[in-house]
């Protein structure tokens with residue numbers, strides 16, 4: 412090839428393999444999601460545990476607290492399902508953090524960074540794949556809860572809203588855990604610290620027990636945090652109680668955090684080495 | 685095709701690159717030779733947009749690596765130091781994934797995957813997951829993945845480090861085949877032999893600076909080329925052997941171990957064997973020793989590789 416040929420070949424490649432734009436971001440994310448789903452489908456132990464854990468927690472909490480809560484006038488099956496749903500979404504997001512940390516370690520992320528693919532695709536592909544897993548986990552949990560007598564007291568639309576809000580929560584959680592993995596990087600470290608964001612957010616929420624049951628000084632924190640609002644909104648969608656306020660704060664939190672986490676994750680991704 | 689001028693990079697107060705200059709003309713192979721920690725990977729990372737140099741300038745086909753990183757990524761293929769392919773996927777799935785990401789259609793990607801699996805001798809393993817692969821197979825797959833969509837420039841970071849000799853030769857053949865197709869290649873290595881086999885020109889780097897540049901022959905001449913080492917069963921034969929071989933070159937050493945420059949390699953060695961055995965002198969051992977990176981280093985810098993004193 413002479414230099415003029417080379418030059419025009421280079422130009423046409425640069426044009427063909429551009430990496431910016433929303434279309435690029437979507438198609439590259441879909442490809443990476445496909446790859447993540449293949450990986451997921453080949454790790455049966457993970458699938459089983461992720462789908463079974465929520466059921467175990469649901470049964471466990473029910474056995475421990477159902478009678479206690481009934482003294483407070485709470486139908487605990489109806490109260491508990493939303494927070495167990497969010498717990499399952501946390502598990503899903505933790506799985507995504509482990510996958511991402513492995514990809515950093517094997518150099519897969521490094522390879523993606525040197526390829527002309529959308530800078531958002533690794534995060535996008537992670538979220539999409541884990542949303543598929545989230546849908547499966549939610550459906551299994553709701554089906555199981557149904558056997559315990561759990562019922563939506565509302566409409567079909569409310570059920571759809573329940574799913575959509577759950578998936579929004581998952582999206583934010585996966586983005587948050589992506590930041591977590593991109594900061595810590597070592598798979599072992601990521602694995603052993605997974606519980607750090609999860610435990611306080613889940614346990615210090617109004618998901619398992621109403622705010623009055625917490626010590627006075629803790630109540631403001633318990634009330635204001637995103638998991639409490641999201642669980643409350645989901646409960647409202649289940650039981651037909653006051654929806655707008657918790658839904659509003661839940662959306663503010665989840666969308667705000669999602670934007671922040673995504674921007675940070677994409678920036679961190681560009682520095683992985 | 686690839687140009688770099690005065691590339692500098694530090695990590696904290698660890699200076700990795702102190703001003704690297706290099707150029708790779710289109711269609712040629714440049715070998716970047718240096719010991720562990722010399723700055724080879726850092727150089728490749730700067731050229732492939734993975735790291736931003738602190739100072740200096742570099743371009744691929746005229747596109748600035750800092751100002752137009754997306755354009756640079758469209759033109760290059762990179763095989764990193766540690767084979768980065770997906771362990772859970774099969775060889776074929778890996779190639780299809782990278783092909784699709786590089787804008788091949790589903791059908792093109794499938795076709796290309798088959799082609800590459802054949803070319804890289806992986807067809808029998810194509811349905812197996814990569815985690816079952818040997819080191820050599822992984823490297824080959826990694827290389828195949830880097831050229832799914834033919835790049836203009838291919839970067840190979842220590843492509844054969846840790847491979848057995850057979851896999852190494854196999855990989856060399858593949859690199860030669862890529863060069864024959866007109867791909868410009870920049871490869872790093874710790875082995876002079878590898879640079880010698882593959883590279884048109886060699887740049888030797890040490891502690892982040894270029895300390896020598898030239899063809900493999902240039903470098904070997906600076907070291908003195910291949911030597912024939914002979915060990916006498918009886919040290920008393922030394923004088924006789926010296927006389928016997930005097931016309932072949934400058935005989936070094938004393939006692940039972942003698943070294944002779946062997947520009948003709950095996951031919952020199954067999955000449956020595958014939959002459960010596962004709963006189964009935966017994967050799968305990970005889971071998972050819974080619975200059976290694978260590979010898980080149982010693983000749984160029986006066987210190988051994990990895991020797992931290994400066």
Ligand SMILES: Nc1ncnc2c1ncn2[C@@H]1O[C@H](COP(=O)(O)OP(=O)(O)O)[C@@H](O)[C@H]1O
Nearest residue numbers: 695698700718719720721722723724725726727
């Ligand atoms: N991310 C990093 N942080 C700190 N030091 C680094 C980093 N990467 C490389 N180095 C240092 O820079 C020097 C050059 O490293 P490298 O380019 O990997 O050498 P090579 O590839 O030739 O073995 C080494 O001393 C290494 O320890």
Ligand SMILES: [Mg+2]
Nearest residue numbers: 724725726765
């Ligand atoms: Mg290296």
